[in-house]
Structures are given as structure tokens and as C-alpha cells.
Amino acid sequence: MIDNQTSGVFVISATPFTADGALDLESAKRLTEFYLEKGASGLTVLGMMGEAAKLTPEESLSFLDTVLATVAGRVPVVVGVSAPGLVALRSLSLQAMERGAAGVMVAPTPNLRTDAQLTGYYRMVCEALGPDVPVVLQDFPLALGVQFSVDCLLQIFAENPQIVMLKHEDWPGLAKLGALRTAEEAGAGRVSILVGNGGLFLPQEMERGADGAMTGYAFPEMLAQVVEGCKIGKRDAVEDIFDAHLPLIRLETQPGLGLAFRKEVLFRRGAIASPFVRRPGPKLEAADMAELDRTLARLEKRLAELA
Structure with missing residues (x-):
């Protein structure tokens, strides 16, 4: 299970x-092994x-079963369960946990606007799931x-201790991250x-107190290097590597088109059989x-220079 000390690269x-x-479930197996070989501490599936x-x-459920069977307990797997209604959210959450998931991730529904609405929503979510399901907000x-x-x-967080991860x-979010750690x-x-x-801001976020990353960049080994390097005080060294990746990170982070770039890179790296979106x-x-x-x-050339 994930908990409030979980760290690394999911x-x-x-x-x-x-x-x-x-x-493509065969590619799902190959992709899962690719992520683990490249240093993933955990996986998150069924996200945006x-x-x-x-x-x-x-x-x-078929995709989830394939990933969990391939992982075979080597790392924790978080499952995205966000849904417009709590019945569907609860159903997928409980099925995921029964299959061996380490926790579920819940995004707020887009109609929530006030603090009272947000706190009320997560109170209802946690009541629906029960206290034994770890939640990522x-x-x-x-x-x-x-x-x-x-x-x-x-x-x-104070009202719902089963929410163990943000x-x-x-x-921009560096000030928010710092304020949470100050609190x-x-x-x-x-x-x-x-x-x-x-x-996109990983070295700076690690400096402000992040425990790691949960993102899908197509070179997860770089994310793992940066997280580990920042933890042991080698930020300058790993930030040179991070900077080399920034142009590709920008392509992948674009709204909409970014996913097509990410899948094309994964395809070229041999992780999936087709880049189809x-x-x-x-x-x-x-x-x-x-x-x-x-x-x-340019990335290949710069990494060769750094090596």
C-alpha cells in the first residue's frame, strides 16, 4: 500500500x-516492463x-489486470478512479483494490468551486470507499x-487521514508546495x-519538498536520476541532465498534442507496438x-557530451 512516506517516481x-x-495488451506487458527497467518506483494506470x-x-479492468500481473508485486500500482458519480468511483476503486492495487487516485469533479464544496466532496469520497483504501488527491x-x-x-488532509498522497x-505551484511543507x-x-x-519543474519541486514525481515522461530513467540526485545533494549534476531533456518535455507537456508526442517516443524506444492515440x-x-x-x-548529442 502507498502511505504518507511514499516517494520516488510513479x-x-x-x-x-x-x-x-x-x-493492445501485449504492448501493455512490454510497456510495463519498460517502465520498471527504467527505474520506476511505482506505476499509475487509468489516468488522464x-x-x-x-x-x-x-x-x-482488462488493462489493469494485465499491468498488475506483469508487475507481480514488484512495485505499488495506483489506479485512477475519478468519475462523475460516487457509485462508479466506488465500484472501480473496490475492484482495483481487490485485484492488488496499492491505492486509488481521485480528481475533483469540475463543478466544484468553493472550499466547502471541495472538502465536502472528499469527505463523501472517503466515506464511500471506507478507511482501508489509500487515496491520492x-x-x-x-x-x-x-x-x-x-x-x-x-x-x-486533516479530516480524511486515508488521503495519504497529493x-x-x-x-505555478512552487509556493503552494512550500507552504504545505511549512505547515x-x-x-x-x-x-x-x-x-x-x-x-517540467521537477528539480525546483524537489528543492521545495516534493517526495518524487508522478508523471508519464517517455524517459522515466531521467526522472529517477533527478529524484535520487536531489535527495542525495547532487542537484547541480542531475540538473544538467534534466536541462538536456527540457525541449522534449515541452513537446510532451503541450495540451492535447503532447500525448501524441509521448506515444511516438515510446514507440521509437520500442516500448509499444503503435503510437496510436x-x-x-x-x-x-x-x-x-x-x-x-x-x-x-539534440537530446542524444547533449547526453553524449554530458557522459
Whole structure:
């Protein structure tokens, strides 16, 4: 199970499809092994970048079963269970936990606007799931349009101890991250904080107190290097490597088109058999491919120089 001390790199898994759009479970096995070989401390499946909303309920469970069987207990697996209604959210959560998941991730529904609505929502979620299901709260205002204040988050964590982790994706969010850690030092309960946004601010977020990353960048070994390097005081050394990856991180972090870039890189790295993004979804044009070619060539050259 995940807990409030969980750290490292939880890679958000892509969901592989065949070239005609069918779920590709053989690639799911290959991709899972790829993530583990590249240093993942854990995996997160059925997230936004995993195209969870485009899967049928049967496909979601089939993909989850494949990942869990491939992982075979080597690392914890968090399952995205966000849904408009609590009945569907609870059903998927309990099925995931029964299958061996280490926790579930819940994003707020987009209609929540006030602190009272947000605290009330997570109170209902935790009551529906019961106290034995570890929960990750996803704070991603750029995608969801929902804003959590620091005080609101602290109240939610205090009222619901089963929320053991924050998926921090506010942008800009360094001040919020620092404020949460300052509150912890002043006596607030601790939660694990893993950061997203493609890892775009990872070294700075580690400096402010993050425990690691939860994102899907196609070079997870770099994320693992940065997290470990920052923990042992070698930020300058690993930040040179991080800086070399920034142009590709920018491509992958773009709203919409970024997923197509990410899947194309995973395809080129041999992790999946097809870069297909299920419809409706973006498709790379010739100019996009040329830009990716140049970006990858520059990355390879710079990493060789650093080596």
C-alpha cells in the first residue's frame, strides 16, 4: 500500500492501442516492463494521460489486470478512479483494490468551486470507499478548472487521514508546495507529495519538498536520476541532465498534442507496438515529426557530451 512516506517516481502509464485502435495488451506487458527497467518506483494506470476516459469499463479492468500481473508485486500500482458519480468511483476503486492495487487516485469533479464544496466532496469520497483504501488527491487546476487553496488542502488532509498522497500539478505551484511543507513542520499531518506536469519543474519541486514525481515522461530513467540526485545533494549534476531533456518535455507537456508526442517516443524506444492515440485524439503531422526528429537528435548529442 502507498502511505504518507511514499516517494520516488510513479510513472503514469500510457495505454497502448493497435494501429486500428484496439486495446493492445501485449504492448501493455512490454510497456510495463519498460517502465520498471527504467527505474520506476511505482506505476499509475487509468489516468488522464492514460486515456482512461476512452476505455470501456471492461477494457479498463482488462488493462489493469494485465499491468498488475506483469508487475507481480514488484512495485505499488495506483489506479485512477475519478468519475462523475460516487457509485462508479466506488465500484472501480473496490475492484482495483481487490485485484492488488496499492491505492486509488481521485480528481475533483469540475463543478466544484468553493472550499466547502471541495472538502465536502472528499469527505463523501472517503466515506464511500471506507478507511482501508489509500487515496491520492489530484490537484490539476489547468486541466480540471478546480482550484485548491493551501488551507483547503490542509483541512481535507486533516479530516480524511486515508488521503495519504497529493498529486501536485498546480502551475505555478512552487509556493503552494512550500507552504504545505511549512505547515507540516508547524504540526500539520504529513502527506506524500508527488509532482506532475511532465516533470517540467521537477528539480525546483524537489528543492521545495516534493517526495518524487508522478508523471508519464517517455524517459522515466531521467526522472529517477533527478529524484535520487536531489535527495542525495547532487542537484547541480542531475540538473544538467534534466536541462538536456527540457525541449522534449515541452513537446510532451503541450495540451492535447503532447500525448501524441509521448506515444511516438515510446514507440521509437520500442516500448509499444503503435503510437496510436484513440479517437478523438491528436495525430502528428509531418512538421511535428520533423520537430521531434530534431529534438531527439539534440537530446542524444547533449547526453553524449554530458557522459
